[in-house]
Amino acid sequence: MSHIDILKEKREQKPETKYKKFGLKYNPFPKSGTANINESSETTEYLIPIDEEVLKGIVNYVGDSLYSSDNSDDHKLIGTITGDYGTGKTQLLLFAKSLILNEPKKAYVIYINNPGTKLSQLIGSIIENIGQEQFKKYLWNQIIETIKSSNEYKNKLLSYLSHTGLFANKDPFAPENEANHRLFLEAFLGQINDRKKIKELNETLRDIIIEILIKKNEDDSVIAKYFYDLISEDFGISKSWEALITGDGNYLDNKVVKLLNAIITIVKEQGFERFYLLVDEFEDITSGRLTKKEQDNYTHNLRTLIDNERRWCLLIAMTSTALDDIATLSPPLFDRLTDRKINIKRLSNEQARELISNYLNLASINSVEGLGPFEETGIDYINSITGELPRLFLRHVYYALERAVEELDEGDKISLEFIKKHIES
Structure with a gap:
């Protein structure tokens, strides 16, 4: 089939019927394997963490921070999500956000996907997220x-x-x-x-x-x-x-504590009882983008910010390596960032299968049992060749389902042989 014919065939496929042969309304797996920060909260809620320890850790963080005593302004609780690249740290941050926003207590939650290289940029990102x-x-x-x-x-x-x-x-x-x-x-x-x-x-x-x-x-x-x-x-x-x-x-770099204090005051005057800051990709401060002097300034100012402002809750995500670097760079900051530490491990085969089932049920016409059109051996193979990393795993599963829709008939299974044909190890 020529490239013209391939594109013509894709163009003529109707999205509402394309995946029907597998009992699906659409391909629910993320193309890039990464969490969509603009995803609906319903979708994020459905994709609960499959690791029981991780789920317990994030639920306890949300519950302990949201329902601490209202008799004082000391609401501070700092948590750090760690794991290798591609283990689902962003997805867990977004899941935490959905948990907080679905509780009856009125909380203001800001998600920032990059903290910048200066704390004044972080404060600017907070204002940008609130909206001009x-x-x-x-x-x-x-x-x-x-x-x-x-x-x-x-x-x-x-x-x-x-x-x-x-x-x-x-x-x-x-x-x-x-x-x-x-x-x-x-x-x-x-x-x-x-x-x-x-x-x-x-x-x-x-x-x-x-x-x-x-x-x-x-x-x-x-x-x-x-x-x-x-x-x-x-x-x-x-x-x-x-x-x-x-x-x-x-001139703003030495004013971050007062700036955050003022922002929290302004937000709380609108009736919000809690203020959450969720920060992704925090490893940027240890990735070599900053000089030694800039790193020292950043870590010192962040430590000061954490010590002096107690009316907020901070949940950050970074790689395990970056957290180890911070432990070396600034032990006092490391200590402050790990009131709660939630470590995401790589996928076991059992967890990979559970992840498949959760995603399939997002898009199922009727409830999907087990792995739907996928065979267990094929899923285990994808998990193996992707290093048990959820991001790469989901990216390959998306690709496998797209090829299956084009080549397989209703009732066929996406087998190990089919996956090996389309996905190189």
């Missing part, structure tokens, strides 16, 4: 509530509105203007026709906002300016959102 508009909304809620509770601030702003004319002024502090900050700003700007006055109002508002942010952040003008820059475009000053969320500027 959402975080600005949180900041504006804080600012407007403070202005409303201060007659001094209110009178300064109201002085720019004219008290003459046929119609009474619209009250910018009326309930209908509390829905969002744009209505609040428009309630002022819509009543001023003088450009000079508008400029003066903006300057006064800027001064008030910075003063509020300084007071809210322990008199730290650097943090106040950082947050001011996030919202300043709302009244005529254009700032680069990308520059802000990437932690651009060395």
Whole structure:
């Protein structure tokens, strides 16, 4: 069959019937073998860890952190997921996220797939994950509530509105203007026709906002300016959102503790009871991307962050080798990162078969028994040639199912011989 015919055949296959011969609605195995960070929470929930010790470890971490005492602000619990490349650390992080979000206690969960090379970049990633508009909304809620509770601030702003004319002024502090900050700003700007006055109002508002942010952040003008820059475009000053969320500027590196503290405060003011940070690919800090001085700064600042901020829970994933490197590089940091340690081992043949069954039932038209169209010897063979690594194992299983759909008939089994024909050892 020519390449033109192969593509034509694939093009004409109907997705809804393509896998029906094997009792499936689609191929449930990930093409790349890696977890999809955009996967629906229902899918992530279904793919529970197949290792009982790993499942017990992650459930205990979630339960102990989520349901610790509410009588204090000491919610801190640090956990580290380790394992070789391809053992499913990302999948386990996402499973933890789904567990937390499906509990009744209101928790804010942020997943970051790369911590960056500076802690200020990590903080920028947190703000980016919350979202530009959402975080600005949180900041504006804080600012407007403070202005409303201060007659001094209110009178300064109201002085720019004219008290003459046929119609009474619209009250910018009326309930209908509390829905969002744009209505609040428009309630002022819509009543001023003088450009000079508008400029003066903006300057006064800027001064008030910075003063509020300084007071809210322990008199730290650097943090106040950082947050001011996030919202300043709302009244005529254009700032680069990308520059802000990437932690651009060395002046922020020594402010990460206060920045995280401020972010957690802002989020908790929205009614959240817990704040979780899930960080993937943490081995980057030991992978040679940083100089010795940068590594020392990163580990020292992270240690300081962990020691000084207690209103968060941190769950990170890294290779076992990277964790060993951190133990050598900074024993105090290693000690802090392993309040809980969850190690993912390579797949046994029995676990590989269970993994197949779980994935097949995601896509089954009716419940699939056992290995469905796969033969046990074929699955054991794939697990063997992929070094018992889930990522490579799932990638090869996806490929085997695609070839089987094209070449086998309904009722045929995906045998060891068929797999050896298509997958090289």
